[in-house]
Amino acid sequence: MKPNKLKRHFDSKHPSFAGKDTNYFRSKADGFKKARLDTAGKYHKQNVAAVEASYLVALKIARAMKPHTIAEDLLLPAAKDIVRVMIGDKFVTKLSAISLSNDTVHRRIDDMSADILDQVIQEIKSAPLPISSLMNLRTL
Template identity: 85%
Template structure:
């Protein structure tokens, strides 16, 4: 089937009010109408605009709402529309809170060194069970707005890591004495791939501060030249001069010593 025929078939699938019984309203993105769940706000593909696929989503992800009537889902759909129009009121604040919670959960997962799948597979379902029993279904609805998929958790962690690195770089550049020392270590991970770890010590607010700088794979060799080039490329990307490096600490391995 050609792409033109696929797009043509997608455009033919229109939203029906009957889909409300499965908790779905519609949203238009890039000129294409797509189904959106009023419970978890997830937007499915245009090809999912079919009763069987919408019912599968409802039965597998929201079984606790099976007893709700169409009016309940209609009110949820109305609330969702208001949320799209409201940028400073209650709905906006709820959305901001849901995003903040998503980051906090991702931070805990990262610190505990747990797999990213644990949020969607265990933490969120457990939180919903607790909320349903202790508070009620309305609380479960609020929890459903929290995005904790594996990809979302990964993006949250990547975003926080990038933000921390930006803060460290800015602290170095804005320091009254903009010099720093680095500690390097080359190791091998569980996949037998060499990794270069670099830590940095610099002065911040009159005190010495130690921060993890980066971990990068050594894709070619583990020679001194390769290690030097990897560090040099990082400094160049962040516009930091080698002249600011006042000390280098290693474990004394031959590659680190340039042998």
């Protein structure tokens, strides 16, 4: 948003905050960030663990060349049943934090393939010999 439009919006929609100092807004933002995490930062760690688990499942699905929907339709319900029987009901809710929808698995696989492509390109660029000379050596 352009600065003048932002100021007009701020003044018209939020008149009670018009006279506040910028430090007030910074402290509010810090308060909101702290409210999202507990003292040990567990919310963030659990979120990171759920994303990592989602990537691991997507990797296994890609390696097995199975449809993306298998995670949402089969793997997650089976994992919840296993955890419920082996460990208990209170741990099943942690599995619900793992996003395994069709679109998410597809996006994670695309992310991993793009990362692999970037790594290969970087390896080729950092190779001491040009790629054409490496190909000529292999054909001899």
